[in-house]
Amino acid sequence: MRILAYLAKRLVFVIPQLLGIVLVSFLLVKSIPGDPAVLMLGPTATPSAIAALREQLGLDQPLYMQFLIYVRNLLHGDLGTSWQTTRPVLEDLLQRFPATLELVTFSLLLAILVGVTLGVYAARNPRGWVARVSDLYGLSAGALPDFWFALVLIFVFYTVLGWAPAPLGRIDMIVIPPIPVTGILTIDALLAGDPEAFWSACSHLALPVLTLGLLNAGPILKITQSTMETMLESDFSRYEVLCGVPQNLVVRHALRNALPSIVTIISVLYGFLIGGAVLVEIVFSWGGAGQYAVQGVLNSDIYPVLGFVLFSAIFSLIVYIAVDLVYFLLDPRISN
């Protein structure tokens, strides 16, 4: 019951925030110069055709009316139409968002693996060489521009060594993609029982995941290390050490208690990466949602941008709520 009450309270706060996000992004993209009607019809359009299309799109209405119309359409599941793809934005996003999600999720898993492992080792021995290395790693990983690091990896593993496939999309051109079920290629390939497609999707994931995973492990590493240090110095750990509990077990108990902070930083990173993967998507021609939004901004195609902002806001929201539920599981004190 407590959880339900909590969720209800959370939603009450969230809806005005979502409205705020839609309003701000609407005003922002509406002020991007460029008339969609002119862009859609091309340079040869007659003024009367442009005027007719403007009227059809509602562009002749005052701004607040346009906003109300957009919100009304949103409530009916209509996110507008992209003039670049000439398709409904919702369809486009449902196709592209899983691509981003797949990339970001695998990257996050790699970041967790690197960050938590190094963090725990560094905390066990704060003056050892692992601690020094992870300190430097944390500082330098945040300093590398991801789009450049991606290029370095492409140069080494594609151009020189020839191990990785060309950075052009999510699957080899000659491989027939599996029937979309989830839109996540690796899962769809497994569902279809197609090892060739699965392998191709994995090999295309390798470099972008390496880029994002390695460069975003820094925050996880830092939080794991500092929380673990605190936990290992706290009374319950000292008591265990005094009682002669083996060190591995002491560390495991400390980690169990450090999990809430680690889960928090992971959730923040997850939300951040949905938008933060844009540049890597562009470098690898990933065809993801972020890339779609950036193309939208650069071509005065506003509905894809609005749709993406909305999608990523809702995604972050789901992640945060899921994390709060995880807290209930991790820390029995909260639910009392």
Added chain:
Amino acid sequence: MTSKLGLLLRLAVIRPRFAIGYLIVITMTLLAIFAPVIAPYSPTEADSASFLQPPSAAHLFGTDNVGMDIFSRSIYAPRIDLTIAILGTLLSAVVGSSIGAVVGFYSSGRGIRVWLSFAIMRAADVLQAFPVFVFAIALVASLGQSIQTVVLAIAFVNAPIYLRLMRSQVLTIRSMRYVEASQVNGLSDMQTIMRHVIPNAMAPVLAQLSVNIGWGILLTAALSFVGAGVRAPTPEWGSMIAMGFQNVVTGQWWPSMFPGAMLAITVFGFSLVGASIEVVADPAKRRQLLSEARERTARTADAPVREG
């Protein structure tokens, strides 16, 4: 302030990596200032006879696909990147932390000011919920692409960080005796904030500045990389990386690798400087480092180290 500077210098001796940070930042600043003296070629003029030349004695970093000298362009680039990042960060720090100080000062009690503080914090929530890069690129697009709008975009996306930082500082400082004392002595709220609250809340803001300048450089380069920031012939690291993009895939690594490495080293330098300021600003960390230093000096000589 001088004792703080002395402390920074002492830290650089204890932790060599901080010294490296200072060295990088100073070098990049000097490169930016003296680029016209150092650069062997013009940063914007192409010699179409020698395009895509690998690194050599004549062209240290090689030439790009239109024949511009990459070394010259790379050392002109901090002029643009550093200026944009520093201006953007300073702007966001000044605007964000002044609003944050006022909001923190008025965030309890009753009346219209409390509601206003609440509204400002919720607005900050909304701004921070945006995907940073898409937000920045949309800002630049709607304001019109120029160096000034990139500065504004950096200021805008970073301002909520300072707002929160300053607010949380002020929340603890507000209940201090000296704040009450200044109010009892008849200073207005604004005078109290300016003279007593802000100076005492500055330390974490300063630590954040250097880190944010690094992020600002990354964001500038990222915007230019997708063609939404600084435009091509102007020497800028991000747009140089973009120019060399296709060449890297076909094996000519130098047009992208050198500017990217310069960019990464610079951001790394600013994060190191930020980390050192963080140590100075955090009494616990400072004590730990200084005691470590004392141990070391005690071992080598008997000279006592005074607390700064």
